[in-house]
Amino acid sequence: MTRMSLRTKETAPPSRRVDLVSAARTLFAEKGYHETTVEDITRAAGVAKGTFYLYFDEKRQIFLAIIRDLLDVIKAIGAEIGHGSPTEHPLAFFERAEQTALKLLELFLDNRPLARLAYRESMGMDPALDEMIRTFYREVAEIEARNIRVAQQLGLLRECSPMLTAYAHIGMIERVVLTLLDEPPDFPPPAEVVREVMRLAYEGLRAPGTPSPYEHLPMPTFRVQAEAEPS
Amino acid sequence: MTRMSLRTKETAPPSRRVDLVSAARTLFAEKGYHETTVEDITRAAGVAKGTFYLYFDEKRQIFLAIIRDLLDVIKAIGAEIGHGSPTEHPLAFFERAEQTALKLLELFLDNRPLARLAYRESMGMDPALDEMIRTFYREVAEIEARNIRVAQQLGLLRECSPMLTAYAHIGMIERVVLTLLDEPPDFPPPAEVVREVMRLAYEGLRAPGTPSPYEHLPMPTFRVQAEAEPS
Amino acid sequence: MTRMSLRTKETAPPSRRVDLVSAARTLFAEKGYHETTVEDITRAAGVAKGTFYLYFDEKRQIFLAIIRDLLDVIKAIGAEIGHGSPTEHPLAFFERAEQTALKLLELFLDNRPLARLAYRESMGMDPALDEMIRTFYREVAEIEARNIRVAQQLGLLRECSPMLTAYAHIGMIERVVLTLLDEPPDFPPPAEVVREVMRLAYEGLRAPGTPSPYEHLPMPTFRVQAEAEPS
Amino acid sequence: MTRMSLRTKETAPPSRRVDLVSAARTLFAEKGYHETTVEDITRAAGVAKGTFYLYFDEKRQIFLAIIRDLLDVIKAIGAEIGHGSPTEHPLAFFERAEQTALKLLELFLDNRPLARLAYRESMGMDPALDEMIRTFYREVAEIEARNIRVAQQLGLLRECSPMLTAYAHIGMIERVVLTLLDEPPDFPPPAEVVREVMRLAYEGLRAPGTPSPYEHLPMPTFRVQAEAEPS
DNA sequence: TATGAATGAGCGTTCATTCAT
DNA sequence: GATGAATGAACGCTCATTCAT
Numbered sequence: 001m002t003r004m005s006l007r008t009k010e011t012a013p014p015s016r017r018v019d020l021v022s023a024a025r026t027l028f029a030e031k032g033y034h035e036t037t038v039e040d041i042t043r044a045a046g047v048a049k050g051t052f053y054l055y056f057d058e059k060r061q062i063f064l065a066i067i068r069d070l071l072d073v074i075k076a077i078g079a080e081i082g083h084g085s086p087t088e089h090p091l092a093f094f095e096r097a098e099q100t101a102l103k104l105l106e107l108f109l110d111n112r113p114l115a116r117l118a119y120r121e122s123m124g125m126d127p128a129l130d131e132m133i134r135t136f137y138r139e140v141a142e143i144e145a146r147n148i149r150v151a152q153q154l155g156l157l158r159e160c161s162p163m164l165t166a167y168a169h170i171g172m173i174e175r176v177v178l179t180l181l182d183e184p185p186d187f188p189p190p191a192e193v194v195r196e197v198m199r200l201a202y203e204g205l206r207a208p209g210t211p212s213p214y215e216h217l218p219m220p221t222f223r224v225q226a227e228a229e230p231s
Numbered sequence: 232m233t234r235m236s237l238r239t240k241e242t243a244p245p246s247r248r249v250d251l252v253s254a255a256r257t258l259f260a261e262k263g264y265h266e267t268t269v270e271d272i273t274r275a276a277g278v279a280k281g282t283f284y285l286y287f288d289e290k291r292q293i294f295l296a297i298i299r300d301l302l303d304v305i306k307a308i309g310a311e312i313g314h315g316s317p318t319e320h321p322l323a324f325f326e327r328a329e330q331t332a333l334k335l336l337e338l339f340l341d342n343r344p345l346a347r348l349a350y351r352e353s354m355g356m357d358p359a360l361d362e363m364i365r366t367f368y369r370e371v372a373e374i375e376a377r378n379i380r381v382a383q384q385l386g387l388l389r390e391c392s393p394m395l396t397a398y399a400h401i402g403m404i405e406r407v408v409l410t411l412l413d414e415p416p417d418f419p420p421p422a423e424v425v426r427e428v429m430r431l432a433y434e435g436l437r438a439p440g441t442p443s444p445y446e447h448l449p450m451p452t453f454r455v456q457a458e459a460e461p462s
Numbered sequence: 463m464t465r466m467s468l469r470t471k472e473t474a475p476p477s478r479r480v481d482l483v484s485a486a487r488t489l490f491a492e493k494g495y496h497e498t499t500v501e502d503i504t505r506a507a508g509v510a511k512g513t514f515y516l517y518f519d520e521k522r523q524i525f526l527a528i529i530r531d532l533l534d535v536i537k538a539i540g541a542e543i544g545h546g547s548p549t550e551h552p553l554a555f556f557e558r559a560e561q562t563a564l565k566l567l568e569l570f571l572d573n574r575p576l577a578r579l580a581y582r583e584s585m586g587m588d589p590a591l592d593e594m595i596r597t598f599y600r601e602v603a604e605i606e607a608r609n610i611r612v613a614q615q616l617g618l619l620r621e622c623s624p625m626l627t628a629y630a631h632i633g634m635i636e637r638v639v640l641t642l643l644d645e646p647p648d649f650p651p652p653a654e655v656v657r658e659v660m661r662l663a664y665e666g667l668r669a670p671g672t673p674s675p676y677e678h679l680p681m682p683t684f685r686v687q688a689e690a691e692p693s
Numbered sequence: 694m695t696r697m698s699l700r701t702k703e704t705a706p707p708s709r710r711v712d713l714v715s716a717a718r719t720l721f722a723e724k725g726y727h728e729t730t731v732e733d734i735t736r737a738a739g740v741a742k743g744t745f746y747l748y749f750d751e752k753r754q755i756f757l758a759i760i761r762d763l764l765d766v767i768k769a770i771g772a773e774i775g776h777g778s779p780t781e782h783p784l785a786f787f788e789r790a791e792q793t794a795l796k797l798l799e800l801f802l803d804n805r806p807l808a809r810l811a812y813r814e815s816m817g818m819d820p821a822l823d824e825m826i827r828t829f830y831r832e833v834a835e836i837e838a839r840n841i842r843v844a845q846q847l848g849l850l851r852e853c854s855p856m857l858t859a860y861a862h863i864g865m866i867e868r869v870v871l872t873l874l875d876e877p878p879d880f881p882p883p884a885e886v887v888r889e890v891m892r893l894a895y896e897g898l899r900a901p902g903t904p905s906p907y908e909h910l911p912m913p914t915f916r917v918q919a920e921a922e923p924s
Numbered sequence: 925t926a927t928g929a930a931t932g933a934g935c936g937t938t939c940a941t942t943c944a945t
Numbered sequence: 946g947a948t949g950a951a952t953g954a955a956c957g958c959t960c961a962t963t964c965a966t
Binding site: 280 | 955956957958959960
């Protein structure tokens with residue numbers, strides 16, 4: 001119970017609900033939300049059609065539950081990045097970030113259809129879900145922004161807009177992962193991809209010894225969003 | 232008359248088909264693909280239901296046309312990045328990249344609902360469309376990869392996997408744009424956002440004078456994808 | 463309860479499916495297949511539109527069911543012709559054939575609209591149905607061909623091609639019945655019509671004592687179709 | 694013009710109308726009436742959609758024209774049977790009937806799809822067409838009934854109900870032809886089939902020297918239908 | 925005559941949801 | 946709780962027919 005208490009509200013294992021969610025996850029991933037009927041789900045779960053409505057008010061709701069579960073898992077992995085102690089070696093931060101990214105990538109690669117599903121259909125279906133997704137991105141971005149601020153304080157990173165940078169970092173990973181997902185990936189093995197992306201994120205592309213084209217340009221220390229707490 | 236009919240063919244013909252596409256674009260953007268009925272579209276376009284099927288075989292087809300148009304515009308803008316002459320000042324490259332990114336961002340901001348639509352529903356609807364999107368990303372990535380190679384040859388950029396990097400760059404912009412799209416953007420004005428992202432992409436985050444955490448790690452000069460032309 | 467539910471299964475179940483078939487039979491007979499909508503049927507059956515698709519996959523299917531039922535009844539009646547014992551008086555055969563034909567005629571006259579329906583629309587609607595009809599004719603013809611062979615062995619009938627003759631006999635009855643069906647029948651009462659047709663079939667028209675115009679012509683004792691059992 | 698004046702009313706060769714009818718005949722025969730659209734027809738005829746309605750008021754009408762043409766041809770062939778001179782040798786009658794039947798069979802075999810079409814869809818489509826078909830049968834039956842009466846007066850045939858017998862004869866041929874039409878016909882060649890059927894019709898099946906089962910039964914000299922002219 | 929774009933009534937079918945048992 | 950028969954609104958699509966040019 002401890003381990004899988006990510007459910008929703010029920011604490012006892014309501015076998016039926018779990019069966020339905022599993023069945024739905026598979027079917028949605030295979031055929032998409034609109035192509036999957038409630039009957040498909042109940043049939044796959046081995047229950048009667050009406051049973052579905054004992055556990056969910058609407059078809060949407062089960063989709064929402066599935067996406068919520070997925071986001072929870074991702075968030076949990078993402079959170080690990082911040083688990084460092086303040087006394088650790090500075091470079092340990094990069095190490096941990098890399099480990100996390102790798103774990104995430106593997107999660108997606110292991111659940112391609114589900115990952116695709118989340119991308120394909122989770123937006124625009126339901127205002128509540130939309131908000132959930134936006135919140136998710138914000139939360140992940142906040143985690144990353146916090147990391148960045150810590151690294152800045154350690155003198156590891158230059159000044160920048162942490163939230164903007166965080167979103168950009170998320171996007172980098174996101175697109176690379178998505179590409180890996182459905183393209184016969186001629187890409188290098190995950191571990192190397194991750195390292196390359198990390199390097200890109202934190203190191204940039206500029207050749208060492210080359211003058212920065214940005215150095216002399218005005219880069220205002222803007223304040224972004226709700227991160228306006230007295231830093 | 233010949234000339235007239237020629238002009239007619241060019242100015243007047245928009246007529247029905249164009250009306251339908253416009254109406255559909257608006258409706259899809261507002262309510263989404265599944266929530267918009269063919270009748271909604273024809274009503275908004277001021278034509279009879281059957282007229283729709285004079286111009287499109289299926290409902291899907293009009294959606295596809297809309298997305299294709301959008302992608303074409305984006306691709307056109309993206310292509311400008313490569314229009315530089317070989318003799319230009321090295322920094323002109325960064326300048327142009329920035330201009331392009333800014334134009335793109337503005338396109339999206341000016342067409343928020345449409346941009347959202349493309350993101351929300353264009354994947355998973357139709358194999359042909361899926362392929363179109365994938366192709367789109369690949370093409371954009373190839374343009375960027377080419378840019379990167381050029382800059383590498385100019386000694387402006389360090390070595391890396393151009394395609395992987397290109398996808399990462401796309402993702403950065405994508406996610407930032409998407410965030411700008413539907414969040415009450417506390418972000419700085421577009422021009423500054425763009426500059427920040429560009430700097431991030433090409434410059435990285437590492438503080439100057441700080442040792443690179445990647446310097447000493449194995450970064451194999453991998454060959455990615457079909458870009459294996461004899462460099 | 464067991465016995466009750468058993469009876470229920472036998473008496474009550476007609477319910478929806480039977481209602482639909484009855485309603486459809488009436489409507490198809492009245493207005494034809496294409497002029498009858500699924501909604502017409504469900505309305506007449508007193509159920510909701512969707513209920514139709516609980517019992518039939520397509521509109522066609524209910525038509526097929528109706529025709530199949532009719533053919534079954536006809537086949538059952540037709541089969542009775544062969545129920546004679548080998549020891550019966552030779553003329554009993556003709557007697558029985560006549561009884562059967564009469565029964566058939568009455569079946570059709572009692573169900574004129576349905577009979578017309580079967581004739582009007584059952585061919586060309588569906589390959590499966592087409593095949594069903596062809597098979598039906600073949601089966602009936604085979605029954606009659608068997609009868610003929612038996613009568614030949616008894617010395618009652620001359621030599622001929624049993625299958626060809628069987629089809630001809632079917633046609634005679636068919637056309638006469640069809641004529642009776644929708645013509646203000648100035649024909650004699652069924653019983654006499656049947657006798658006349660039977661006489662025609664087995665006796666021909668030639669005046670007694672008249673030379674046969676065929677006697678001297680080459681009438682090859684052909685073998686028709688698969689009836690090639692060792693005669 | 695003389696030869697093909699079977700058209701309808703137009704005397705000049707309205708190329709378009711003929712084109713449409715030809716195209717429709719082919720298409721109806723191939724795909725059936727309901728499966729053929731007006732556009733199919735106009736496309737095949739090489740004219741615009743609207744042109745159809747210059748020559749026909751409705752889709753039905755062209756179908757009707759096609760069937761009418763076919764029935765005319767059949768009737769023309771059928772009429773030949775009566776063309777004998779009163780002084781001819783009695784057996785010449787049978788000879789001619791046989792020739793006619795053969796011609797008819799060949800007409801059908803040469804136009805299988807059209808023949809099938811007429812059978813499949815011509816009934817129940819339109820009251821006018823229904824009546825046309827009924828009239829057709831009646832007319833053909835009347836021709837045959839007249840033949841029978843002549844032969845009776847010549848002493849060639851026994852007494853019977855000419856109209857009833859005529860319908861029965863039509864049915865014999867009809868069913869045999871229809872069977873030949875779509876069954877991989879293991880039947881003998883047309884000429885032999887025709888002879889066998891003719892013999893069946895006029896000679897019956899009873900073995901010579903066998904007592905007639907009908908002889909002693911009451912066979913009232915009934916009066917059928919409109920043939921009640923003072924014989 | 926001839927065209928073909930436009931029409932719009934109409935139909936078969938689907939499926940989320942309900943509810944009596 | 947569990948069932949599954951029943952519902953009915955809704956939708957995509959077809960096609961005979963019209964009519965301005």
